[in-house]
Amino acid sequence: MSKHFQVLVIGGGTAGIMVSSMLKRKNSSLQIGIIEPAETHYYQPAWTLVGANTYNYEKTSRPMSSLIPKGVEWIKESANKFEPETNKVITKTGLEITYDYLVVAPGLKIDPAMIEGLQDAMDKGVVCSxxxxxxxxWEILKNFKGGTALFTQPATPIKCGGAPQKIMYLADEHFRKTGVRDNTDIVFALPSGSIFGVKIIADTLMSVVDKKDINVRFFHKLVKVDANKKIAWYEIVKDLSGGGCVTIADGDEASLDRDIQYNYKDVKVTREGDLYGIHFDMMHLAPPQRAPDFIINSPLASETGWVDVNKGTMQHVKYPNIFSLGDVSNLPTSKTGAAIRKQAPVVVENILKLIESNVLSGKEYQGYTSCPLVTGYGKMVLAEFDYNQNFEPDPKLKEFPLMITDSSKEHWRLWILKKYMLPYLYWNKMMKGIEV
Structure with a gap:
């Protein structure tokens, strides 16, 4: 059995729904199909707030059927194999679907198995995410009685790079309210040498770290989690041989490498060979993330496993009738819904122009993305930047009645944007193909 569509979309997440809705809105006669096995669509940006008990989890989901645009055929299957030379996608059940144009947007795969012991720790409820x-x-935060609260970020690309630290700032505030903060050390361990890639935002976040008295440990790559002993094992991914100094061993603050530690706290650390084990009483982490197997093993993937596209047009580098956007693409920007908000209109214009006159539209994506960095209950910073890591506020956000003059600083109005306005825009505009 086979089907044919003018435009075939893989993925019913933010990117897939937005592109198909926009295409239908601009050309209602297009024959479009969406391959998506899931029954439910989630608004994941609100999950940080759910984890801190300030957003209702039930409000983050809607039935997939309510989001598939009218006139678009929903193929409730999983894509399994690409045959781009013959313009064909084969599903897991063997259904063959051909296309004139293909949009690849299945999102990424969360893969705890990439870190030894992590799946076991998550299954046992020792680690939360x-x-x-x-x-x-929220259950972990609510029941926490003090000790070492460890927050960590993996060495892989992840959805919303700021998420591993947002929940930490909210946790700090919750611990202060419940009176356990005085007997708590908060540690943030991350693989990079900076808390954020855009300097103006990093400066703001380091002032938040100062205010909240958080210990940041840079160049820490998580490699193993021991659920029974509650130890997170890290490699130090910076060459320390030149300095000859201790990194995080015995609490002698004078001998610590200042580039690795910020605001040192004497939490229990065990050393085994080249590994450093931070003992924790609670741990939150972003699990490692990667492209889905059917993408990695396909002719569409780059060497890193993500779909290989031109960073301006999002057209595949080898197959001109294939486009990719969102988390699965190898675009050198953060994997966020805000990036998709700017990517989708470019993909749509390019496909429509190709259908009409077999040339690209000339519209290009400049790498805009944003990370809404919640820094406490009622406070947020909005990191907006482009491919060059330049701080680039979106003039459209200035149109909202929030009167925000500098989104690189903490502000309660940005919290209003995060908690109320962005979910409204998502469900009522972006998912309906309206450019915002």
Missing amino acids: NYTNPKHT
Whole structure:
């Protein structure tokens, strides 16, 4: 059995629904199909707030059927194989679907198995993650009685790069309210040498770290989690041989490498060979993330496993009738819904122009993305930047009645944007193909 569509979209997430809705809105006669196995569509940006008990989890989901645009055929299957030379996608059940144009947007795969012991620790409830179960995160925060609260970020690209630290700032505030903060050390361990890639935002976040008295440990790559002993094992991914100094061993603050530690706290650390084990009483992490297997093993993937596209046009580098956007693409920007908001209109214009006159539209994506960095209950910073890591506020956000003059600083109005306005825009504009 086979089907044919003018435009075939893989993925019913933010990118897939937005592109198909926009295409239908601009050309209602287009024959479009969406391959998506899931029954439910989630608004994942709110899961940080769910994890801190300030957003209702039930409000983050809607039936997939309510979001598939009218006139678009929903193929409730999983894509399995690409045959781009013959313009064909084969599903897991063997259904063959051909296309004139293909949009690849299945999102990424959360893969705890990439870190030894992590799946076991998550299954046992020892480690929590807003990425997989934000309601569990709240249970952990609510029942925390003090000790070492460890927050960590993996060495892989992840959805919303700021998410691993947002929940930490909310946790700090919650611990202060419940009176356990005085006997708590908060540690943020991350693989990079900076808390954020855009300097003006990093400066703001380091002032938040100062205010909240958080210990940041740079160049820490998580490699193993021991659920029974509650130890997170890290490699130090910076060459320390030149300095000859201790990194995080015995609490002698004078001998610590200042580039690796910020605001040192004497939490229990065990050393085994080249690994450093931070003992924790609670741990939240973003699990490692990668492209889905059917993408990695396909002719569409780059060497890193993501779909290989031109960073301006989002057209595949080898197959001109294939486009990719969102988390699965190898665009050198953060994997966020805000990036998709700017990517989708470019993909849509390019496909429509190709259909009409077999040339690209000339419209290009400049790498805009934004990370809404919640820094406490009622406070947020909005990191907006382009491919060059330049701080680039979106003039459209200035049109909202928020009167925000500098989104690189903490502000309660940005919290209003995050909690109320962005979900409204998502469901009522972006998902309906209206450019915002």
